Amino acid sequence: MSKKILVVDDSATVRQQVGMALSQAGFEVLEAVDGIDGAGQVAANDDLKLVICDVNMPRMNGLEMLEQVKDDGSNADLPVIMLTTEGDPALIARAKKAGAKGWIVKPFKAELLVNAARKLTA
Amino acid sequence: MTEAATTLEDVSALGAFEARLTEAFLELMREYGDVVKGIGSSPAPAPSPLENVAGVIGFAGDLMAGTIGIQTTPEIVHAMLPETVRARLHTATCVRDWMGELANQLLGRTKNKMLRYGVTFQMSPPTAVTGTLLNIMPSSSDTAQWSCVETDAGQIHLLYDVRTDGELVLQESQDSETVAPEGDLVLF
Secondary structure: OOOEEEEEOOOHHHHHHHHHHHHHOOOEEEEEOOHHHHHHHHHHOOOEEEEEEOOOOOOOOHHHHHHHHHHOHHHOOOOEEEEEOOOOHHHHHHHHHHOOOEEEEOOOOHHHHHHHHHHHOO | OOOOOOEEEEEEHHHHHHHHHHHHHHHHHHHHOOOEEEEOOOOEOOOOOOOOEEEEEEEEOOOEEEEEEEEEOHHHHHHOOOHHHHOOOOOHHHHHHHHHHHHHHHHHHHHHHHHHHOOOOEEOOOEEEEOOOOOOOOOOOOOEEEEEEEEOOEEEEEEEEEEEOOOOEEEEEOOOOOOOOEOOEEEO
16 A cells, blocks of 8 residues: 655645655655644654655644644654755754754755655665 | 854845845746746836736845846746646746745745844745736835846846845854755754
8 A cells, every 4th residue: 555645735736746756656645735734634644755845835834733743742743844945054953852853945846845755665 | 171162254144135036046047937048237127017917025134135136028937847747737826826936945045044144034925916907006116126037938037125224234154054055955
């Protein structure tokens, strides 16, 4: 059975781009359009192996979603990578403190993302 | 004993923002678009209303706030879609979505560059707009300015409308914390 990855981004193009790269690498991909949708998908799918999440999104941003998801102890081992235009060290520190596993500043290389997914879902 | 961090010369906040935004704009065009043939003189005239798709994004911080926009034709935006998805995405919705993401990445790159001056700001989610004829009206004609990049596929226009308190002067600090490089994975 394919490992399941959730991609959270308000851009449909980015979700397509990330989703295609991961699907071609053999992962099953779910999508969410913002932090509220993403948190809901995490709650509804206890077999997720990885979340890849944008930061700047409407309704709930990615860092808020990360903190909410990690507040739930059952998600302690769920790896989360932030995929974002942001490169601010203060935001990266906030993500690390909240329990994220990694940070990629867009634009991203598909191969790097796939390798990270393989490593974090192994 | 360590020496105090050295700083480079003072620059005006608006001048620094314009320079970093222009750098980021050219980088973005090269990343996703055709060969950049050149950047037109600044300020440039506003784009033709027939160039009818635009991405607009706002920002606000303690030291500066404003709006930036990108305007061009749908054909150019489509040509700038990432290669892996370009063949699949043809609708007007896709073009609008990607234009919004381009505006988001442009301001994000600019924000990362402004960190070296100790300037940071919050970014709004982008808005993409299309119309039969499109005129973006900036909030103030005194502070808004257009520039233009020539590419093989045509012109891409950049609008920026930035406000600071008075004649704010910035210093570029050499000891500022390093911004995460684009495209690299930082694993914790």
